Amino acid sequence: MNAATLLADHRRFFDTGATRPVAWRREQLQSFLRMLAEREDDFTSALEEDLGKSRSESFLSEVAVVRSELDFALKHLESWMAPEKVAVPGGLRPARAWTQARPLGVVLIIGPWNYPMQLVLAPLVGALAAGNAAVIKPSELAPATSAALARLVPLYLDRSAVSVVEGGVEVSTDLLAQAWDHIFYTGGERVGKIVMKAAAEHLTPVTLELGGKSPAVVVGGDLRAMARRIAYGKFMNAAQTCVAPDYVLTTPDRAPELAEALAEAVRDFYGSDPQASDDYGRIVNDDHFDRLVDLLPDGTVVSGGGHERGERYIEPTILREVDPGSALMQEEIFGPLLPIVEVEDLDAAIEFIAARPHPLAAYLFSDSEEHLDEFTERVQAGGLAHNVSTIQLAVPGLPFGGVGMSGMGSYHGYESFRTFSHRQSVFSKPTRVDTLRLAYPPFGPLKRRL
Ligand code: NAD
Numbered sequence: 001m002n003a004a005t006l007l008a009d010h011r012r013f014f015d016t017g018a019t020r021p022v023a024w025r026r027e028q029l030q031s032f033l034r035m036l037a038e039r040e041d042d043f044t045s046a047l048e049e050d051l052g053k054s055r056s057e058s059f060l061s062e063v064a065v066v067r068s069e070l071d072f073a074l075k076h077l078e079s080w081m082a083p084e085k086v087a088v089p090g091g092l093r094p095a096r097a098w099t100q101a102r103p104l105g106v107v108l109i110i111g112p113w114n115y116p117m118q119l120v121l122a123p124l125v126g127a128l129a130a131g132n133a134a135v136i137k138p139s140e141l142a143p144a145t146s147a148a149l150a151r152l153v154p155l156y157l158d159r160s161a162v163s164v165v166e167g168g169v170e171v172s173t174d175l176l177a178q179a180w181d182h183i184f185y186t187g188g189e190r191v192g193k194i195v196m197k198a199a200a201e202h203l204t205p206v207t208l209e210l211g212g213k214s215p216a217v218v219v220g221g222d223l224r225a226m227a228r229r230i231a232y233g234k235f236m237n238a239a240q241t242c243v244a245p246d247y248v249l250t251t252p253d254r255a256p257e258l259a260e261a262l263a264e265a266v267r268d269f270y271g272s273d274p275q276a277s278d279d280y281g282r283i284v285n286d287d288h289f290d291r292l293v294d295l296l297p298d299g300t301v302v303s304g305g306g307h308e309r310g311e312r313y314i315e316p317t318i319l320r321e322v323d324p325g326s327a328l329m330q331e332e333i334f335g336p337l338l339p340i341v342e343v344e345d346l347d348a349a350i351e352f353i354a355a356r357p358h359p360l361a362a363y364l365f366s367d368s369e370e371h372l373d374e375f376t377e378r379v380q381a382g383g384l385a386h387n388v389s390t391i392q393l394a395v396p397g398l399p400f401g402g403v404g405m406s407g408m409g410s411y412h413g414y415e416s417f418r419t420f421s422h423r424q425s426v427f428s429k430p431t432r433v434d435t436l437r438l439a440y441p442p443f444g445p446l447k448r449r450l
Helices: 003-015 022-038 040-051 055-081 118-129 143-156 169-176 189-201 223-239 255-270 286-298 346-354 369-378 413-419 435-439 445-449
Strands: 084-086 096-103 106-110 133-137 162-164 182-186 206-209 215-218 247-250 300-303 317-320 337-342 361-365 383-386 421-428
Touching: 003 106, 003 133, 003 169, 022 040, 022 055, 022 118, 022 143, 040 055, 040 143, 055 118, 055 223, 055 413, 106 118, 106 169, 118 133, 118 182, 118 413, 133 169, 143 162, 169 189, 182 189, 189 206, 215 223, 215 346, 223 255, 223 337, 223 361, 247 255, 247 346, 255 300, 255 317, 255 337, 286 317, 286 337, 346 369, 361 369, 369 383, 413 421
Parallel strands: 106 133, 106 182, 133 162, 182 206, 215 247, 215 361, 247 337, 317 337, 361 383
Antiparallel strands: 084 096, 096 421, 300 317
């Protein structure tokens, strides 16, 4: 079926009003939950095939995230849908005013390959909770997961309202040419611009969940504990995570010990040979593997550095003495290379971050509340986290999204519902006491003073 027909079919269904009642939304979300429970193995084995992810990691970073979004939406759905009263100024009374969330219509969700299940299904939770019909287009670079979604989603969700379309650039281009009611895109900046241009043709609103270089600033506290928390967020999914710490900023006196503590954390997690660990993933394809290996000479490798193209394996690698002008420090790394850059102090670290495009996440590692206040006040990023990396995404109440080059709009929890809703305003005034007569012409001298 071509994209235009698909959209027309879903729009016809949406226009019947079938997706509006809370009962339909609940039914979809409950069935969605059932899909995750009954088909967890299908998804985790597809993820293993695509990205070499361990089943436990896939559960924690993909299935459980979607499940928690579903639980949260089911818990709060009625309160999100409830009308909100708005105060009416004295001169317009008697009257009532309120806002009411309405679904947008038929929305398009395009996902990337790095969390190929979570990043299309978590937005879908919001789209359905808000009462929309939706088409999802998973990444062709994670073909097993894309196929699992195409096979399983229609078994659990209303086929009149939800479709999965598989394919690459051509299919995506065809979809983007249609007049959707919202486009939710997760992926890189280059394609983000293509999406926004296509959306502009129809004045379709967009949410762009992009990436960038998320810094981790280490300026105090227990270096070993911090190193473990940085290594965990970095090397999960072989560091192909949009909010993974991209590089570390620390002071010259801490840098050697931190480098050693990071190497130790890697050994604790994945053993002395990470290639043999079931818990360490692989690079998605040869192009990304080659791109990452080309970045290795941009710094001095202090631990790791091993790689094997046949397996698309790159060892968790810590680098020092990196050139701030090199590709390693200019592009989003999106792989298991972690440069440590030395800066004088927290102030210099904040200036380093401010001189670059706003990142998707920024991390502060320090036990000082003063440092936290300063970081929070001065660093502009999609989100901040203190003494952890990446796990902030597991809090459904925290909006997740970028700012500037790291994206626009946000989702998770209520923000997902809001993203996929239009808050319609309603003003209602009884006719019986026609107070408006005071404002009608002719305007004599008395009315002019009113
Ligand atoms: P990508 O931009 O290459 O592809 C993402 C999607 O866009 C795919 O579904 C693909 O089919 C489609 N696409 C690719 N080229 C297209 C084109 N020319 N026209 C239309 N559609 C096209 O992104 P990626 O490499 O899959 O993902 C990596 C990037 O995504 C990184 O920058 C990462 O930081 C970012 N990311 C962001 C988040 C977030 O939540 N903010 C999450 C994960 C990844």
